[in-house]
Amino acid sequence: MKRTLAILLANPLSLLGVVLVSLVVLSALFADFIAPFPEHRGAVVDFVNFNKAPEWPYIFGTDLVGRDMFSRILYAYRISLILGVVVLAIAVPIGVTIGLVAGYLGGRWEYALMRLTDVFLSVPPLVLAMSIMGVLQPTLANGMLAVTAMWWPWYTRLVYNITRGEKEEGYVLAAEVIGASRAHIIFREILPNCVPAIITKMTLDMGFVILIASSLSFLGLGVQPPTPDLGSMVADGAKYLPDSWWLTIFPGLAILVAVFGFNLIGDALRDILGAEQ
Template sequence: MSDTEPTTSDASTSTLARQLEDLDRVVYRFRQNPMSVIGLGIILAFILIAIFAPWIAPYPSDAGYAGEPAVHYDQKFEPPSAEHLFGTDQAGRDVFSRVLFGTQLSLKIGAVVLAAAVSIGVPIGLAAGYFGGRIGMVLMRITDVFLSVPPLVLALSVSVALEPSLTNAMLAIGAVWWPWYARLTYGEVLSVKKETYVEASRGVGASSVRTIFRDILPNVLAPITVKMSLDMGYAILVASALGFLGLGAQPPTPEWGTMVSQGRDYLPAQWWYSTFPGLAIFLIVLGFNFLGDGLRDMFDVEVQ
């Protein structure tokens, strides 16, 4: 072997160096947007709160997870103080503790909704974009039917048809969210499947399933990831809207939208009852929007 001939080890080192350089470039793009860093900080804070809520909450029994929540009618509607940071509600329950536990529910709702939407929408978009023809036309026409109805209106219709509950609210939102992922994936596949490496995969006799999941899917994940980060906040917002209308989580579940709905009856005197859950909704949606914008700049993709 010639002394100047590159070895396998040298090639692996060069590949690793390029990957690290690409990673540094991606991270640099993300850090260039201060709002994205703020968004990441907000989301990490909410995740930590959700994980450690049972230990952070000063009155965990007030959340209602261990059967019926404790009631303290002698402490009802106490304003924010050192003992009750966010005050108390009409049953004397600590609003701060309930908001903390509501973080777990909100993140769970967003995760379940997006998992359902991606599980349905992405395979439909992959199949429609790759196979095209009659299959693609039928799948996209079905998708267009769902896209023609505003998501909140369709989610309300499904929720009304089902018994109001947290589970049914997640099912309703997930059932109306998948068309956006089908449409996005379809458009990305149409552009990717013309690439040389996809044609080469077909040329060597690779199966359609292998080509789709090994050659196409990895190259369309960036816009899907960005959309998921943006949609997480919207899914939480829609779930809160259903809870506010009485079609989502039911009392005494500490869900933010339900708490805002209950607290509106006592405005403006007991302002803290609705204000703090509302602020939690605002912050988590804002955080995911900032994070999504940062990921969009980082991956340099456009998402509708």
């Protein structure tokens, strides 16, 4: 703990990342209590207050049907974090398992699994996700599926490279000599040494998943109205720039805060876990 605290205090940007991510997470968790107009997350119309510039009580202004932008951004954070957590919860085990098996077993397993991974890596991530969403109905569940399909290969490649180096280490050779099973060696001996790199990448990827999901929504392929989503809010407001600037600026800044915060924390974790090793 002392080493961790020392590393954090030595880098003010790490502390900034902790603050930003904490704000994003707390905003999503307690949106029901923080949002001044929680009912505005749904299909609400208030033409009396439509398209208002930022003023009290609408500190981020209102959209074209009178909904409070600040309240909708808080709920959009909840959607983005749910999507990020679910995508990583599915993609990481798949990618890590394939990488471990390919890296340790080698031979035909390595060739088959890594060529499959290369096929997915050869397609630009956003293009792959757009292709999947173009076939499926644009819903939150299908959006998670599309992003997951493009995310697991990166963990496969990461863990595969680590495993190829680790399997020649003395502790692995010792486990093989005493007759440990392949499953034991892969998941009890090699996997723990991959965990620091996996955790760091997961933290960085939370920001990138939010960015990709927002990009899909910006193109109309993500979460559909009236559910609030940062990408669709930016897309809707872009038509009315520069007059109604708040419709685009505030959702765009919300994306920036989330992505920037997770990247700063990822860098901090890389320093901390590297120091512990």
